[in-house]
Amino acid sequence: MSCEIKSKSKLQSVQWYKGNVPVNAALSEKDSEFDNTIQSILTMNDFKESDIGVYTCEAHNEVGSSTSDSIQVVYALPVLTVKTKKIELQKYGTSIELSCQITSESTISLVQWYKNEQPIYKRTNKTYATRDITSQYLTIKDIQESDIGEYTCEVHNINGSTRTEPIQVMYALPVLTVENKKIEIKQYGERIELYCKITSEYAIQVVQWYKEEYLVCCKNNQKYETINIKSPVLVINDIQESDIGEYSCEVDNIKGRTRSEPIQVVYALPVLTVETKKIEILRYGTRIELSCKTISESSITLVQWYKDEQPIHCGTNEKYSERDIKSPELVINDIQESDIGIYTCEVHNVKGCTRSEHIQVVYALPVLNVEKKKIQIQNYGTAIKLACSITSEYTVSLVQWYREGLPIYCRTSEKYATSDSRSPILTINDIQESDIGEYSCEVYNVKGCTWSEPIQVVYDCERQKFIHELVRQGECGKHYFARVVFIGKNGVGKTSLMNRLIWQKKEVATCTKSTDGIEIEKCNINVSTGKWSRSD
Template structure:
């Protein structure tokens, strides 16, 4: 009756069990749901005792292929027989099996390959009574992390993410993190937190966050630790003192600074945007402090120069513009002129420089300023072309304009320069007549030969050369020729037609000059005649001290 009461009590407790199987890759939970004691041929004789379990099996987790033992002891009168079940099915112990039943009733696994097991309902039968022992819920924790943290580099101020996917386990393992072997206190800061079930997010990373981090997974089975991952917090490059816009004079030197910081210390590269990025390598150098220095700068060096700094976490650049000033320099100066009354004339001037010089004219005598593009001022007008030429025009030259001085002015931010020219009156009374510097000489030549009579003259304006024989003009014909230089050439000499006094006349509006020479023609067989031919010009030296007139005015004469 005592046993029936115990059985009734178990049924009335309302406990029902179901079976669930869970496979694990590395660790196996060996759960034998209950131990049933079959009381075979139970006697209700006086003095007998019902079976009682004195040592219960406990949940055990062991690595796969490792030995394991489930203990179980029972007492009663008569001595109970212990039978093991797995998932409600009687467990067969075969000879040579890796399962061995111990004398006290325990179960020994020489090599554990068992999956986990859980509960199933059993009831008493007519031959005996079943007692069952319920184990705890199955637990497991694998060895391998699904994802382990990696060494990470990050810029200061950015968010670092150390990824971690804990090993699978039952129950699901809790994830925490260590830094430098010490558990991270995530409650004391809002910058560092665990996201997505295991990843460690560090916002606004600082260099104090550097170190070795480790992901920790823990459940009732045990603790798993990931590999160590090193977090390195670098500082992006920053400009302490960068290049700035500079204006220098041509031929001077200039230095563009570039002082930078960062961790690791950034590399510095200088670039130029103008001229296809080409630097004047023979005049440029990078100093120890990474500044860029240019020597003997030219206009061609103008442009933008940029300093670029970069390291493993970022890059930054700064730029400065170089402007090179050059003083004005005349490319073309105005030329002094001599013109006639009533004539028009012009003067031209051109200059270079940077900035491009402004050109304007002044009339020294009356202190008049003539600006380009302005309306005509007292017969003067100035225009500037796109090519940088400035042209001053004077109309209707008058006698009061005599010895007028015009001044071309070139001005920019660096300097102002001037160039002068004089305007003189060109009249007949103001100029000397032409000067014959080489005229015909007396010659005695044989009949049928060739005669050359030279005549060279200078003067302003250029004189015109004409020839006369015995006062009668000589005109070119089949045997007579007058060269462009003014020489007279006569071929096939005839005594009657060609002998005589030849006169060279050099004339212009300023006057005229003459030079004569006698040409005598004789028969070659006459022994009493001594022939003489004028020497060739190339064999004659220049006359010493003979001046050449370049310019003349009422008060001065320019000669060389």
């Protein structure tokens, strides 16, 4: 800047001012070709924004001083001021406004906003809005994670353009990133790690993991591990079916708390659930359906059913049917005793296969089996036993025997005997012709009752006819009818002696029934020698 000074007397001093403040700078002077004229020059090096202002020159001689007209020093390009250089977001979805103060000597022709050095085109983007083309404000609507970054404003006038200092739009809470959102388990017992990347403008205070909405407690728990309280890694040891689910990470800093996206821990193989593990049959000939609920991360390729570990071929067997090849349901038609057993379902997907728990098909009522359906009586007066084996899923509550359809009451009759009311064995004592007939057993449990097949008790007439024929032909010893009388005091053992002579069992031999009138039917007596022998 220069100031021409004319003085008739000698100049004493020259002083430059910026506003009212003296400028301490070296001055240079040039003599004019005219007399008494001097040009004072103020040179400004390393010009800064602070040098903008109004300058004056003051000259002194022996008479006094004079001040020049004002010289205005201005910045030709726009001058931009950003008051808020950092905007912190507490939550996404809100709207914010960025602003910059503009000072310009000439008319503003354009204002252009940038995000991370990329221009923002407001007319084609609903996220951004400005008041007009020369607006110093930028509104960001429905702000999301993608809007985080560094913004600048570039202002143009006729002399050129100026770019502001950056305005940082940042998320004050921790920013969490989950790279692996699904972890597939192929075998239980494995060890897996869940990882969540954390970015935070402020120091992390605590990291907490959750399964579903329940807090995962890592302290004093062998199932879970973390490196420390601020670790973004969760280790799950010996993973089991109960560990399958949705996990998330929650991180705190001084500004607040953020929850990560969920991490799905899934079983890659099909997961099978059998809701009905026992199917009870009350009547043969009916139709039943076995079902197995299937959850699979990938498409099911095959469903195979098994009975007692043997594969069931549904396509070639009218007994079984499926809804389709991928159906986890098996229909058994016209069910019979041979269909009772243990069934399982095996489901395949592209990752492998899984076998279901057992489904037990049982007959709910008692199952009765009569091994000896016909009992022949050789001699009257003997005792026989009728037996019926019982198989029952539930406790047998009652066994009732019948003769010719009429119930037998064992408690009030010496003729019949059972060990208790649930015994499958009936003893008939001193059997006579009146006991000949058809017997059956009825067995009860909590589900109902079942009748056994009939047991025929018959007299062996053919054997007796055969013996009589032999006697008639003289090919067999003659029959004698004998009556033996034992004489002795009461209680000396006459009965025991008698029973032992006719080869009765020890239990019978020690009974106290009187020997008076016992018919000897089971022994032979040689009338010549007097020797006794057993008769079969």
